[in-house]
Every structure is written in C-alpha cells, then in structure tokens.
Amino acid sequence: MTGHGLRPATAVLTVAAVRRAEAAAMAELPEGALMQRAATALAVVAGSMLREICGRVTGSRVVLLVGAGDNGGDALYAGARLAARGARVDALLVADRHHVGGADALRRNGGRVQVVALGDLVAAELVARADLVVDGILGIGGRGALREPAAWLAAVARETDVAVLAVDLPSGVDADTGAVADADAVVHADRTVAFGCLKAGLLLGDGALRTGELAVVDIGLSFDDVATSELVVRIDDDSAAPLLAGPGARDDKYTRGVVGVSAGSEAYPGAAVLATAGARHGLAGYVRYAGHAHEQVVAHWPDVVARPGRVADAGRTQCWVVGSGRGLDEDARGAVLDAAALDVPLLLDADALTLMADDADVRAAVVARSGVTVLTPHAGEFARLAGVPVGEDRVAAVRSLAADLGAVVLLKGSATVVAAPDGHAYVAASAPPELATAGSGDVLAGLLGSLLAHHEAHAPLDPARAALLAAVAAHVHGAAGAVAADDGRTVTALDVAAALPAAVARVRRSSPE
Ligand SMILES: NC(=O)C1=CN([C@@H]2O[C@H](COP(=O)(O)OP(=O)(O)OC[C@H]3O[C@@H](n4cnc5c(N)ncnc54)[C@H](OP(=O)(O)O)[C@@H]3O)[C@@H](O)[C@H]2O)[C@@H](O)CC1
Ligand SMILES: [K+]
Incomplete structure (x- = not known):
C-alpha cells in the first residue's frame, strides 16, 4: 500500500x-x-x-x-x-x-x-x-x-x-x-x-x-x-464518515446486513444486553441473538430477534459476535466452534478470547478459518493470547499477533490500535477516559460486528478492510463516549450505547475533502 x-x-x-x-x-x-x-x-x-x-x-x-x-x-x-x-x-x-x-x-x-x-x-x-x-x-x-x-x-x-x-x-x-x-x-x-x-x-x-x-x-x-x-x-471523522453511509432507497433489512450476537449467559445477562445494544446501531438492518440471555435481550430491545438455541441453528448472518459474558463452559466453547465453522466474518471478544488462549483446539479452529476473523482483546487478554505482555511498542505487538493468528487484532486502550495480518494498521485515539467503564467493550463488540455485517452484505470483506472498519467502530465508540460525557455527565456502558445514534450523526456530518 x-x-x-x-x-x-x-x-x-x-x-x-x-x-x-x-x-x-x-x-x-x-x-x-x-x-x-x-x-x-x-x-x-x-x-x-x-x-x-x-x-x-x-x-x-x-x-x-x-x-x-x-x-x-x-x-x-x-x-x-x-x-x-x-x-x-x-x-x-x-x-x-x-x-x-x-x-x-x-x-x-x-x-x-x-x-x-x-x-x-x-x-x-x-x-x-x-x-x-x-x-x-x-x-x-x-x-x-x-x-x-x-x-x-x-x-x-x-x-x-x-x-x-x-x-x-x-x-x-x-x-x-x-x-x-x-x-x-x-x-x-x-x-x-x-x-x-x-x-x-x-x-x-x-x-x-x-x-x-x-x-x-x-x-x-x-x-x-x-x-x-x-x-x-x-481514524478521524473525515476518514470514518464514508464508511458510515446510511442505507440506500433500495435497501431492505437483509441487504443492510444481518449480525448475530452470542454473548452473555444466565450468570451475566448484562453482556448480552450491551452487545446487542451496540449491534443495533452499527448499520446492520437485523440483529439476531443466540444464547441464554434471550429473554433479557428482548425485554430491552424488542427489535432484536433473540432465541435460546445454538449459533449453528440461528439462521444466516453476515457476521457473528461471540464472547462477552458467554462463559467458559462446554456450551460457550460450542458457540465459538459453531461460529468459527461458518465462513462469514467472526468477531471474538472477552470469554471467547480466553477460550482461544486456553484451548488448543479452539485456537486451531479459529486460526484455520477461511472467513475474516477479528479479535478484540484488552491488554490482559492480549497477553494471554500472545503469551507475552503487550510491551512498549503497541503497534509492533498488535501487528505481530495479527500475523501469527491470521486475524485482525484490535487492542483496546486509551488509544485503540488495530492491525491486519498483512500489516495494515490503524489507530483510533479520540476516546474520552469515561469509556473506561464496565461493559463498554461489549458495546464496542456489538457495534463492530454490526458494521462488519453491513459491509460484508455489500462486498465480501478482506482483512485489511475489516481492520479499517474495526478502527472506525472504535472511533465511533469514542465519539459516543464523548457525546455521553458532554456537560460533565457520568457515563455507563448503556449511556455509550444510547449515544451511538448521535455519534454516528456527528461523524456523518463531517465533510471529507
Ligand atoms: N522531519 C521533517 O520533515 C522536519 C523536521 N524538522 C525538525 O527536525 C527535528 C529532528 O531534528 P534532528 O534530526 O536534528 O534531531 P533532534 O531531535 O533535534 O536532536 C537530536 C540530537 O539530540 C541529541 N540527543 C539524542 N537523544 C538525546 C537525549 N536523550 N538527551 C540529550 N540529547 C540527545 C543527539 O545528539 P547525540 O547525543 O547523538 O550526539 C542529536 O544530535 C524534528 O523533530 C523537527 O523538529 C523541521 O525542522 C523541518 C522538517
Ligand atoms: K521537542
């Protein structure tokens, strides 16, 4: 490039x-x-x-x-x-x-x-x-x-x-x-x-x-x-705006992309609510949920099609998001393996990353995928996946893990660094400190999965474009944090999700040269 x-x-x-x-x-x-x-x-x-x-x-x-x-x-x-x-x-x-x-x-x-x-x-x-x-x-x-x-x-x-x-x-x-x-x-x-x-x-x-x-x-x-x-x-507003264009007159809910979310569990239903909250505002026209927190999801978001069954039986999507609060048991492992076997883009977060780090079979299944894989670790999860801490050179560390796993890696932090396996790298550095709040990462995972599904529905993604979209999602997530924190307000993850429509609108308003 x-x-x-x-x-x-x-x-x-x-x-x-x-x-x-x-x-x-x-x-x-x-x-x-x-x-x-x-x-x-x-x-x-x-x-x-x-x-x-x-x-x-x-x-x-x-x-x-x-x-x-x-x-x-x-x-x-x-x-x-x-x-x-x-x-x-x-x-x-x-x-x-x-x-x-x-x-x-x-x-x-x-x-x-x-x-x-x-x-x-x-x-x-x-x-x-x-x-x-x-x-x-x-x-x-x-x-x-x-x-x-x-x-x-x-x-x-x-x-x-x-x-x-x-x-x-x-x-x-x-x-x-x-x-x-x-x-x-x-x-x-x-x-x-x-x-x-x-x-x-x-x-x-x-x-x-x-x-x-x-x-x-x-x-x-x-x-x-x-x-x-x-x-x-x-990534700034001008570079993000073209990737956040609204639907065209001929679009329907399916052509806008279907995103599947398998997050949360009986023990952690909140993660399911937050991940689907993010997914509802990431441009996909349809959000599916498969997992144990389906009742809580529907209670919060009646527009999400939520069922208790397996990922494999949930119907067609253009991206799956698996992980946050999903747990580490056999059932959660099955959700990761089911999703890994599909050839649509796959985003793994939180518990799914821990499973990948701890279970050689899960890791092998993810590495062997033909579809685009996106991993969204924080520093601790990154260290478990890479076997070494992030270290001082975050860009080099992320590029190296992306190349090793053949996956897009998004490392969360006060500035978020993203790399594709071929070395394309991005940074989103405008998030306010208020984003450091529990559940904020679940919202990001849903948002990014939705953006991936939307773009995959229009043209098959390659890893470099998925990495760009990951950085765009981090930028929008940061903008939502800033909208939520406006006027000195305190911010929870649900506030970040609620601010996503205003953040998308703000970024869309910017006029690229
Ligand atoms: N790039 C561009 O397009 C343009 C660049 N421009 C400008 O040039 C700058 C780069 O200039 P530069 O190459 O002269 O290096 P610079 O950083 O001024 O000094 C390095 C010197 O400091 C020394 N030194 C090193 N470490 C040290 C330490 N810890 N503590 C103390 N000393 C230390 C080291 O000496 P040494 O120890 O090696 O003998 C070395 O000689 C750039 O940042 C920008 O401002 C613009 O003018 C125009 C367009
Ligand atoms: K200086």
Missing part, C-alpha cells in the same frame, strides 16, 4: 519514514525551506497561546529550551519571529552544540541566547517566570530520557506549571512508541505542534499523556512512498 489519500492529521509515520519523506521534500525545495515552514507554523501557535495567556505577544516572556539538533533550530527560528513581534525571547542552550543559523536569527531580532549548566538559577528563574516555554530540546532524533541540564529545566517547568509548547514531540518521549524512559526526565506539554505528519509516540503509551492538545501542520511531506509497515492510519 502507498499513502495516497492520507493527510498530515491521519498519517502516523515511523521516524525512518519521516526522514525519507523529509529528504524527498528537501530535494525539491531551497535549502532550509522545510525548517522555515515548521518555524512559521510553530510561531503562529505560540502567538495564539500567548494571546490566550497574556492578551498579546508584545511584551510577553518566552523561553526556548534548545537542544543540539533541528528541533532546537525550529524553536530558535520561531523565537526569532516572536521576538520580531515584540516578545522578550530567551533561548537556553542545553546541549554542547546548537543550530547556529537559528541562534543568529534570534539575536538579529533582539532575542538573547545563553548556554545553561545544571543548577543555573538564572535559567531556572527565566523558566519559572515565563509566559510560555517552547520545548525544542529533542524531536525525532531523541533517544531515551532527557539528559542534564534539560531534565532539570523540564522539571522546573512542570513544577511551576508554566505553559509549555512542544516542538514536534514532547522531549523525552520515544517518537515511535510513546515510551517515556524516565518519568522525571520528560517534558509535559500543554500543546504540541507536529510537523508534516503524526508520530505514534504522540498518540500512544505515556507519550500521549505528555502531548497535550495536538496540532499537525502540513509542511508539504508526501506519503506516496510510505510502506505499509511504516505507516499507521489514524
């Missing part, structure tokens, strides 16, 4: 791919043009932050933390622009070398440049009293935790609560994984301006917690030559 159709806000590139895209762009442009684009965009965001913080740029106090590389260069040139607009700009050099052209530009516009040593109280005072600190210590060239004196100044900024704008990436965060080697030696940004594209470290792991509000600026990088293995596609 190539990156045609990607935008800076949806393309998540590895550092190696950024470097190549950067080199290709530079070869076409005058010397330094990319850095000037980056610095211009950075100065615009810094200017708007300063206006929010102190009403104007003129007379505001800006401190640049400047490392050895081009990240520091961006900060220095942006600082020069702010100085030209009347800001009092101090650059604190924290490495043994710096971008000379950037420092000269800053000086020419009236800014000050000084080298800082560990314990330099004048520098600490400048940071503590600044209206805005610009973090140009490390960008995509950074490795590991911040060194001194940068770590110390970052701590001063954290402790004094001064506003921080990170250049490209909060320094101390691993660009490719979001790993933070030392929680005491990392910048905590209020905003981050990323250049050209996203990096996984801005969305995943501890990095996501240090990024603050994220802006991605177009500096003219092309994504045409980015390999699948170097790319993760971030």
